[in-house]
Amino acid sequence: MTATKNAEPRGRRRSFDVDRAVETAMRLFHARGYDAVGVAELGTELGIKPPSFYAAFGSKAGLFERALQRYVQGEANIFARALAESEGGGDVAAVIDRTLALAARLYPRRDGVAGCLVLDATRNSADPDACALTAALKRAGRTAIRDFIATEAPEKAEALADLVTTAMAGMSAQARDGADEATLTAFAKTIGRAFRREMEAD
Structure with a gap:
């Protein structure tokens, strides 16, 4: 599954760091497992509201995919x-x-x-x-x-x-x-x- 990539409204930019969000999510998923980390918690930890979360990652699984990609491209491989x-x-x-x-x-x-x-x-x-x-x-x-x-x-x-x-x-x-x-x-x-x-x- 590929994360959905929705276009940002013209003239607006995301107010959060996507790379840092992926890094934070990767650590949460790693420490506690996928099912134990909810979307609400992710939003709180990443400092974003649900619309921004879904616009950036499409779904929780979409964010997990990004986290996995980062993980396997690093020293964990x-x-x-x-x-x-x-x-x-x-x-x-x-x-x-x-x-x-x-x-x-x-x-x-x-x-x-x-x-x-x-x-x-x-x-x-x-x-x-x-x-x-x-x-x-x-x-x-x-x-x-x-x-x-x-x-x-x-x-x-x-x-x-x-x-x-x-x-x-x-x-x-x-x-x-x-x-x-x-x-x-x-x-x-x-x-x-x-x-x-x-x-x-x-």
């Missing part, structure tokens, strides 16, 4: 960061190790925010539009990991992508439940060893 940090060096298992280690470092609660917005914001949500947005991003993330694994182990890529994405989902959920970096790092290392064994197995 863990696999993309791990891949970029490899600078063309290291095998697939090394990049996956780096991905899991980075998740263990970023997911624990800081300033009231924990886990991954994409993985957890719509968990058990009743909103089909919001769920569709996160589902599309999850599929894209898994596809990127699978295709990367397939460069070395095409016949194992599907199963190993499932291993990595399931592990990351579990780490995100555990972080939201209070797991600290040390706990998640130990788990990440275990999954990394399992991944490498599967890569090397005949």
